[in-house]
Amino acid sequence: MLKLDQVSKTYNGQRGVQDLDFSMERGEIVGFLGPNGAGKTTTMRMITGYLRPTEGKILLDGMSVHEQGRKVRSRIGYLPETPPLYPDMTVLSYLQFVAKLRDVPAREQKLRVDEMVSRLGLSGREHQMIRSLSKGYKQRTGLAGAIIHKPDLLVLDEPTSGLDPNQIMEIRDLIKELGENHTVLLSTHILPEVSALCSRVLIINQGKLVLDGSPDSVGNSMGDAFEVHLTVKGEAEHVMPILTSWGNGQEHPITLGMHSQSEEILQLRLSTPTQYDYREALFYKLASEHIPILEMKKQDQTLEEVFQKLTMTEEGRERK
Numbered sequence: 001m002l003k004l005d006q007v008s009k010t011y012n013g014q015r016g017v018q019d020l021d022f023s024m025e026r027g028e029i030v031g032f033l034g035p036n037g038a039g040k041t042t043t044m045r046m047i048t049g050y051l052r053p054t055e056g057k058i059l060l061d062g063m064s065v066h067e068q069g070r071k072v073r074s075r076i077g078y079l080p081e082t083p084p085l086y087p088d089m090t091v092l093s094y095l096q097f098v099a100k101l102r103d104v105p106a107r108e109q110k111l112r113v114d115e116m117v118s119r120l121g122l123s124g125r126e127h128q129m130i131r132s133l134s135k136g137y138k139q140r141t142g143l144a145g146a147i148i149h150k151p152d153l154l155v156l157d158e159p160t161s162g163l164d165p166n167q168i169m170e171i172r173d174l175i176k177e178l179g180e181n182h183t184v185l186l187s188t189h190i191l192p193e194v195s196a197l198c199s200r201v202l203i204i205n206q207g208k209l210v211l212d213g214s215p216d217s218v219g220n221s222m223g224d225a226f227e228v229h230l231t232v233k234g235e236a237e238h239v240m241p242i243l244t245s246w247g248n249g250q251e252h253p254i255t256l257g258m259h260s261q262s263e264e265i266l267q268l269r270l271s272t273p274t275q276y277d278y279r280e281a282l283f284y285k286l287a288s289e290h291i292p293i294l295e296m297k298k299q300d301q302t303l304e305e306v307f308q309k310l311t312m313t314e315e316g317r318e319r320k
């Protein structure tokens with residue numbers, strides 16, 4: 001549906017983003033992550049046609065966002081980080097204004113505004129001035145304005161930033177619902193938000209895409225370290241020497257740490273610095289030693305850990 005083909009943007013010779021190459025399929029909710037200044041807003045502004053790439057093409061169903069501007073942009077909804085709301089308008093007059101601006105046919109405008117008010121939970125606030133709305137309701141109004149023309153693609157720049165936890169949950173539920181009818185690209189700093197909402201995650205760092213995968217798969221994607229949490233029945237004095245010498249004799253040495261010990265139950269953590277999967281060998285070793293395994297679980301890295309690794313700059317490392 002959406003395709004970015006080798007897209008770069010420089011600002012007066014300074015890099016904004018570089019060689020972005022990715023596609024989005026219809027119906028996907030994609031999380032767009034990156035530290036401050038990574039290039040998320042620049043990318044979103046290019047996708048929505050507000051900013052022209054220095055190089056490369058952005059296509060929506062084969063049409064160029066920049067060459068066939070108006071036609072393509074009518075199919076895109078954009079909620080910038082600070083929604084373009086007019087504080088002195090009421091919710092209703094703002095939505096009527098945006099419906100006109102986004103070329104909603106005159107005979108449909110009233111119906112569409114009513115639909116947005118009920119869909120975004122704005123009933124009862126239609127006549128309230130935008131300036132007097134809470135931040136959460138301002139965000140709902142901004143979202144209503146972003147989808148009033150029924151776009152296929154919805155681009156949301158940090159839609160939950162600055163909201164309280166209840167408002168965050170409400171806006172998240174709304175985005176989930178919107179994802180049923182729209183393709184959504186969502187930038188955020190809140191990593192659990194990506195796990196909760198997105199079928200796919202893109203991570204950008206210093207203007208370049210450094211990861212593209214499902215939130216569940218990113219934990220396996222780093223390729224360094226294989227960690228297993230193990231619970232066995234037995235005394236530490238008996239189990240530890242057996243596992244230590246077995247671990248040292250493996251093709252990739254396995255380090256062993258004891259997590260806890262109580263009433264003959266031992267909880268251990270095993271790891272290798274490579275992706276060497278030693279679970280089967282471990283099972284047979286413990287079985288041959290008559291040490292019962294109560295639990296064995298491969299420990300994936302969390303999205304937070306992956307994000308930190310991918311985006312920690314040289315400067316960041318020095319600061320640590």
Ligand SMILES: Nc1ncnc2c1ncn2[C@@H]1O[C@H](COP(=O)(O)OP(=O)(O)OP(=O)(O)O)[C@@H](O)[C@H]1O
Nearest residue numbers: 011014015016034035036037038039040041042043
């Ligand atoms: N109008 C501009 N003129 C010059 N440089 C800019 C401009 N807009 C962005 N940049 C630079 O481009 C880079 C990417 O910025 P961008 O705002 O896209 O990052 P971001 O990922 O959205 O950051 P944040 O999470 O802080 O919003 C940064 O180095 C920024 O300083």
